[in-house]
Amino acid sequence: MPELPEVQMVVNELQERLTGRRFAPGATFLWERTAGFPAAAEFAERLAGREVTGVRRRAKYILVDLDSGEQLVIHLRMTGNLHFADPSEPPHPHLRARLPLSDGQELRFADTRKFGRLYLGTPLELEAVIPLHRLGPEPLDDDFTVELLRSRLSRRHGAIKAALMDQALLAGLGNIYADEALFRARIDPRRPADTLSDSEVAALHAGILASLHQALGSGGTSFRDYLSTYGRKGDNEENLQVFRRNGEACLRCGNPLQRIVVGGRGTHYCAVCQV
Numbered sequence: 001m002p003e004l005p006e007v008q009m010v011v012n013e014l015q016e017r018l019t020g021r022r023f024a025p026g027a028t029f030l031w032e033r034t035a036g037f038p039a040a041a042e043f044a045e046r047l048a049g050r051e052v053t054g055v056r057r058r059a060k061y062i063l064v065d066l067d068s069g070e071q072l073v074i075h076l077r078m079t080g081n082l083h084f085a086d087p088s089e090p091p092h093p094h095l096r097a098r099l100p101l102s103d104g105q106e107l108r109f110a111d112t113r114k115f116g117r118l119y120l121g122t123p124l125e126l127e128a129v130i131p132l133h134r135l136g137p138e139p140l141d142d143d144f145t146v147e148l149l150r151s152r153l154s155r156r157h158g159a160i161k162a163a164l165m166d167q168a169l170l171a172g173l174g175n176i177y178a179d180e181a182l183f184r185a186r187i188d189p190r191r192p193a194d195t196l197s198d199s200e201v202a203a204l205h206a207g208i209l210a211s212l213h214q215a216l217g218s219g220g221t222s223f224r225d226y227l228s229t230y231g232r233k234g235d236n237e238e239n240l241q242v243f244r245r246n247g248e249a250c251l252r253c254g255n256p257l258q259r260i261v262v263g264g265r266g267t268h269y270c271a272v273c274q275v
């Protein structure tokens with residue numbers, strides 16, 4: 001599932017490939033529910049003729065700014081993929097939406113699991129539909145400090161792993177980078193968030209940044225599903241230190257890594273050096 005680094009890679013490409021281009025009439029949804037808001041017919045009508053003025057990321061959402069002041073918001077969820085194609089190119093087997101561009105190409109949205117959503121509206125309309133205002137701070141922003149992380153965690157009694165994945169506490173982390181950050185910080189994923197010492201919070205802050213920056217530098221983590229808009233896989237899987245490495249030797253102490261369930265999610269960690 002794409003997390004912050006993977007969504008950022010897509011945003012970087014769209015910034016380059018979509019900015020300045022204009023949507024044409026005729027957007028179609030092959031799976032109606034992919035149009036999260038408004039319904040497909042109104043979606044197509046409002047998108048027609050709009051020029052893209054910029055592309056940004058907020059948490060795991062892709063925000064495409066339009067010259068009308070509206071935004072096209074894309075949430076890839078588990079398996080969503082954006083790519084460009086000529087109309088004559090055979091469709092992806094799980095194609096869910098075609099958004100034609102005025103230059104003849106189309107932006108296509110494929111999504112095997114069908115959880116991905118496209119939204120279109122003014123910022124005010126969108127706030128009522130997707131909770132962007134409730135999202136926590138961006139970990140790559142300058143104002144994401146050790147102190148900010150400490151104050152947010154100090155109010156949480158639940159497992160630190162679950163807290164890190166809560167988008168209202170911190171934006172953009174999912175299962176992969178929560179596990180990786182906790183391993184780097186040597187913290188047991190089950191620890192109550194409010195029991196971390198100041199030095200542990202500082203180590204966790206550093207671990208979050210290091211695992212995200214490494215992933216960004218490697219084009220993100222792909223496994224089966226995530227692909228860039230060019231259809232490329234990311235190379236970060238080889239950099240992962242614990243995620244899905246259960247049974248393999250810990251890179252720090254050599255003991256076999258474990259897989260447990262925390263907050264309903266498969267969690268990978270070293271029972272010896274994460275305490």
Ligand SMILES: [Zn+2]
Pocket residue numbers: 250251252253254255270271272273274
């Ligand atoms: Zn270890």
